[in-house]
Amino acid sequence: LILHGAEPSTVNYSGFPLLSIHDWPAIVNSTHIETVQIGVFTVPMDTSSKATYWVHKLEAIRSVLNYVMEIFNSEIKCFDIKDDVTSSELHWIFNWMTSRTTIFKAIYVNITQATTEDLNLFFQNVKVSDCLELRGSRNSDNCNPPYRFFQSVKHFINITDRFWLGKRHLxxxxxxxxxxxxxxxxxxxxxxxxxxWKEGKTFSRLKLCFIETTDVNVEKLLEGMDVTEVPLETVRKYKTQRGNYITIRGGFDITRHDGVVATVNIRRWPTANEFTWVVWPDWIRAIHGESIIG
Structure with a gap:
């Protein structure tokens, strides 16, 4: 589901749109408009574009989700919740998610408009297996994700404006x-x-990590560890799973107990302090038999 606030929302299958949800006033004159039955509702649909037109948006989303799940005998597992979604819409979709027993594959959401209560409901009851992206900022520090919430995500975590994130979460x-x-x-x-990590006690799946930190202190970063300093003029290319390249200039190589090597660095940029952590080899198709998204 791609959920918008102002624009039409869409239910996709393998990247292809199945049905889109439009406000009733947006209905256009078209020779392709037909009346169709979706759940208990009879609504107009443009058969050329699969655009459906509804009076009540959230009622429409519930009906379309149930309709698609019934037709394909499959749960909706990926959600892309856009930045213009309202607080009431976030409240509705979080409650819908928690009503399911589904382990969702991917959730991308801007949480700026979410209430603390709704956000904690989401954290306490929703489980994500592959990819999690939390965008936007929260004014409240009363967000309390349980340990298991992040633990279940195997491939990708992207969190912005996360001053509330603590070491227990990491x-x-x-x-x-x-x-x-x-x-x-x-x-x-x-x-x-x-x-x-060096002792094999954490981040066993890690391949690539960027964290904005509060300070830049190389001595504290490397304190008590055997490292190999790489000259700044040494440039290495780190290839991600998506085929993009990250330029690694210098840095410090650290060897894990099993011989796996990582390169780390911490630098001050004009807008942020950035801690970089990459684990070699750069291109690998599987860790522990699982495909990587990165």
């Missing part, structure tokens, strides 16, 4: 790609996780 991460912006984590905090 302890539960075990995915291949991590992006965290505007965090409270320091160089000293990152040292703790590098030590744990």
């Amino acid at each position: 302890d539960s991460f075990n995915c291949t790609v991590i992006y965290l912006s505007k965090t409270r984590f320091s160089s000293e905090d990152m040292n703790i996780y590098l030590r744990k």
